[in-house]
Amino acid sequence: MIITSPAIVVHSLRYSEADLIVSLFTKTSGLRSYLLRGILKSKRGKLRSSLFQPLTILEIQAVHRDKGSLERIKEAKVKTMYKTLHTDYVKSALAFFISEVLKNAIHEEETNTALFEYLETTLLWLDTHNVVRNFHIAFLIKLTQYLGCYPDTSNIESEYFNMLDGVFQSQSNNTYCVNGERVVQLKRFLGTTFEESMDIGLSKNVRSDILAMLLVYFELHLHGFKKPKSLSVLNEIFN
Template identity: 55%
Template sequence: MVVHTNAIVISALKYAEADLIVKCYTQKSGLKTYMLRGILKSKKGKFKTSLFQPLTQLELVAKHKDKGSLEYLQDAKILTHYKTLHTNVVKSAMVMFISEMLKNTIQEEEKNEELYHYLENTFNWLDSHSEIANFHLLFLLKLTRYLGFYPEVSGKDLMYFNLLDGIFQDSKTNSYCIKGDLLDNLKLLLGTNFETIDDVKLTKNNRSELLELLLNYYQLHIESFKKPKSLTVLHEIFN
């Protein structure tokens, strides 16, 4: 079946001598993986490797068998021309980290327009703003809504947050319960959005602790989740 769809590049992995395996999150078909043969050696081919940088937004024409196998890409062109996402050092580190997080968390080959638009809108926001120190934290927190484990906020005034159950509670019931300053900073994130994110004042240590908290939260709720290797680069950039 030939499909015309918008898509966001999640990863591109070299295969054999000159091939590229590209994972994309598509608007119409969810997660899809494409084999691009000879792209790394051909200078006159249809596709340029620059098209498949992480988080690039594309318009695709593809043949989908929808059998969980590698799909065939007929055409691809840039949908949104980023101005800073791949040239700003800090943003590039975020892109590397976020793309690895998406690779480790999104598995479903099914349409999810809400998730697609969330990714599309937040990457456009990141490209067009300069105050982004807390972006990755809010991005990860809000992403859990589309992955099915967003915190239950009805008891937000209680003293503990239980990472295992994703709820606020008034007493500690297991080793995954947090309180104190870390909990206060989590509540700050829960109460903000991307337009007001710069109002959340965090120190480097606060930011590092919150990121570790969110990664642990993901690890508890996604089977076989692995922390991104690019986490080290992100820490270096912000330190």
């Protein structure tokens, strides 16, 4: 079956001398992996390796056999050209971090239009805004809405956040119950827009603590999720 769809580059991996395996989150077919033969040596082909930088938004035409194997891309072009995402060093670090999060968090080969539109909208927001110090925090929290594990805020006034159950409660009853400043500040992000989230003042330690807490939360709720290797770089930049 030939499909035409917008797609976001999640991950690319060199395979042999000249091939790439790329994972794309497509609007029509969910997460798919493609084998791009000879792309690293090709100078005249329709596809260029530069198209497959992390989080590039593409328009692709692809052949899907839907047999659980690697699919084939016939054509690809940039759907929306970024202005700063791959040139600004802070945003570039955020892009690598987000692509790692998505690589570990999304596994379904099924349509999820709402998630695709969320990713596209937030990436374009990141590209066009200058104040992005809390972007990764807001991004992760809002991402849980589309992954089915958004925190239950019905008892948000309670002191403890139970990461295992995703609820706020008045007492600690397991090792994944946390409290303190990181929970106080986490509550400020819940229900806010990206613009409002950027105005939340955080010390470098609290920002780092919230991020670490959220990654543990993802590990608890998303099967196979692993802490991104780019975390140390991101913490260094924002600290």
